[in-house]
Amino acid sequence: MTSLDKPTTEDTSADDARAVTEAALFEAFGGVRGMVETVLPGLLFVSIYTVNKDLHMSAIAALAVALVMVVVRLVRKDTVKHAFSGVFGVAFGVVFAMMTGNAKDFYLPGMLYTLGLALAYIVTAMAGVPLIGLMLGPVFKENLSWRTRNPGRKKAYTKASWAWGLILLGKSAILFPLYWWADTTQLGWVLIALKIPPFLLAVYLTWVFLAKAPPPIDVFAEMEAEERAEEEREAAAARENGGTTTAGRHRRES
Secondary structure, eight states: OOTTTSOOHHHHHHHHHHHHHHHHHHHHHOHHHHHHHHHHHHHHHHHHHHHHOOHHHHHHHHHHHHHHHHHHHHHHTOOOHHHHHHHHHHHHHHHHHHHHOOGGGGTHHHHHHHHHHHHHHHHHHHHTOOHHHHHHTTTTTOTTHHHHTOHHHHHHHHHHHHHHHHHHHHHHHHHHHHHHHSOHHHHHHHHHHTTHHHHHHHHHHHHHHHHTSOOOOOHHHHHHHHHHHHHHHHHHHHHHHHHHHHHHHHHHHO
């Protein structure tokens, strides 16, 4: 292998950083299974309602499948945060639709959540505390170190938050007019179609921004190193004090 063929240390570090970023994003956003758990209850609701226009049956079926997915995760001892968030979203939708008697209201809580999340991403990015950084900082073991010690990552998190905010805002701009103008089945199918593509686009842009950013500062490793150093200093001080005490005792005895 020639020198040109040999991978450099920088290339290896960049590959490692990209791999860590991919793994962290996969964990934070639930991966393929999380997407399935997000889509399936709504898909079941709109499918049943399209066939028989029965609000109660559609709502109960959607809530049941969401609960089943949580139970499966509990049995398998998997992370349940994505499944639980799906259950709460479906439950709010079911309660809202049952209270109003309007099947379209099954989708309204999720639409309001999407709009609120879009505004949260944009406002926090403008404030210099990007929401995506608050979410991913603990995943990368950097906590909030990126705010003051790693300006390159703060810039990447800000760009990613803007991307998420604008993408979700665009999604809301499509769905809310349909809520007023379209019927339940039309709104439902459009909403299902818009579940995954905007999400994947936002995750991809986040990966692009973070892959080009400086590596995270592992504050947990720093704290562990500081604790070890403190223990070593205390042990050295104890040995020194012990040696001094022994020497003094010897002088008194002599």
